[in-house]
Amino acid sequence: MSDWIETLDGRRTGEDRVTFDHPDPARQALDASVVTPLAHLGVLDVYGADAERFLQGQTSAQLSLADGHYAPLTCFCTPKGRMLANAQLLRIAEGHYRLLLHRGLVAPLAKHLDKFAAFYKAELEPRHDLALIGLIGVEARALAEVHFDVVPPSLWHQAGNEQLQVVTHPGPRPRILACLPEERAVEIVRQLTAQATLVGNAAWCLHDIQSGLYWLTPHHQDALLPQMINWEALGGISFKKGCYTGQEVVARAHFRGQVKKRLYRAQLEGDRLPEPGAAVRDANDKAQGEVLAAELDAYGQAEILAVLSTKEEIGPLSVDGQALKLLKLPYPVERLDPEALAEQL
Template sequence: MQDWITALGGRQEADDRIAFDTPAPARTALDATVVTPLVHLGVLDVIGTGAERFLQGQTSAQLGLVDGDLAPLTVFCTPKGRMLANAQLLRVAEGHYRLLLHRGLVESLAEHLKKFAPFYQVELTPRDDLALIGLIGQEAAALAEARLAIAPPAPWHQAGDGEVQLLAHPGPRPRLLALLPEAMAAEAWPRLADQATPVGNAVWCLHDIQAGLAWLTPTHRDALLPQMLNWEALGGISFKKGCYTGQEVVARAHFRGQVKRRLARAQLEGGELPALGSQVETAEGKAVGEVVAAELDAYEQAEILAVLSTKEDLGPLTVSGQRLKPLKLPYPIERLDPESLVGDA
């Protein structure tokens, strides 16, 4: 837990959960600009002369596109195509790449990649000394530019320098994410909170759900194909690059249409928040999916992302005894090549 957060009024509720005393934070974010520490996310640096070649052989991203402007989504897989982590990939400097992923997977991904790193003269460093701050709302861009002196980028692009990076993520409201040293975060937070309302990171996670964006957690490590989280629909897989670990299975699933489960968005008719991994069940009690993300919305209803069977007619569904109401995803389930995102800024 970063001391700067508690010093500024944050309250730790779990390793990956921070709250503030702001009443009805999800409802506040509907109208006001809010600021939140993103303690559920972590950072892994990949540094060395062979960093680009190393990552090119391990990840679904086309490393030639990661140029300090485009910061695409990517995924690391087992040889069987199962996800070890999904991430956003930044280029900080020549030979220095940065991965943004769920904090619970930073160490396991580093241990996995260390088996190959010596062959490329690469070092893997979890960055516990960095802070991540999120801004949500119509004034987020103006506030970031005024307080951080960085012009905001387009979604899945980056701005800033070697010390501070600013990312834009999609969602129902404009969202910006700043990565910066903890000492700078302690100074920047009061300036941001002067114009934005502090809220817990559950609000950011809710907006991820509403954006149809699921970050893999330890609950589902080594269990899902990337397409089961709609990763190719979010531009997280390049089908135009060469081989990487798991590429054959991922490509075969795409070109042969063998994905039998997909990420779906839904609301539960009840205020009980299901645990990750909770089963989605038919009226007969048959399990047809699992919850991969869940948060309470502005009206105290549970919104979820679940990996769900692609069979057309599953009938009425429930999670933890609560009826499931399907909601639309904000993007089509079709391939989005990351190459098409170049120049979007």
């Protein structure tokens, strides 16, 4: 665990999970404003004279849109179109870009990209010296403005400077993510706890589930097409840019309608959290998909994101003996061009 989290008396209950003494983080986030260390996320910086040109050939984002205001979602794929990581892309300064992604994929992605960076004036640096803090609740924007000294931007946009960046994420409650040096994190979190409850990052992960937003983990690396997590419906794929690794397969799947599995949001009738990869089974015990993420909601029931067959009639479903009820996604499953998102203020 990072020293700054230990200083706040956080406890690790898994490689990417932190808890505090305040129980029931989901209920806390529902009833009030909360602050949480985002220990499951990490940072990878890409910088150099050729950083933009290098990334343009590797990522699904149109790099010219990442202008220091719009911070697009993106993904990195194999030549077969399977995702190695998905991320949010920030422009920190000229020739300096920052990727926010699952912490377990920072090192593997850096190793993968380094093979291509050798042909460019570009360098990769995992940033273990940076902290990520999340704010959730009706007061999240106001708290961010006071304590981070920046007006929070619109969805998938960034604000701040080279030392501190703030981005806005979707959710049933307002959500603000801040990236800043670790040495400042403890002081700012302690200031925030005067008005927001300090909770574990399960609260943030639950809001991701309720937003229909999945961050790839090592468990599903090199296994899913971007469309299988509805990435094009979130503006995570530019179909107007030139070639990038995996682009041909991703584009073909889109234009020919060949995506046979999609991301669904669901609730289980029980409080047992399934493991990532747990099978979603039909009435005949046949696997129709698998669980990607799971968290307990404010009422003690398991909510999940799962990749399921797009067949219209697959009947009753269950996970580990718990009946599954499909829930509505908060967005239409259709193409959303990042070029349109970039124009929003």
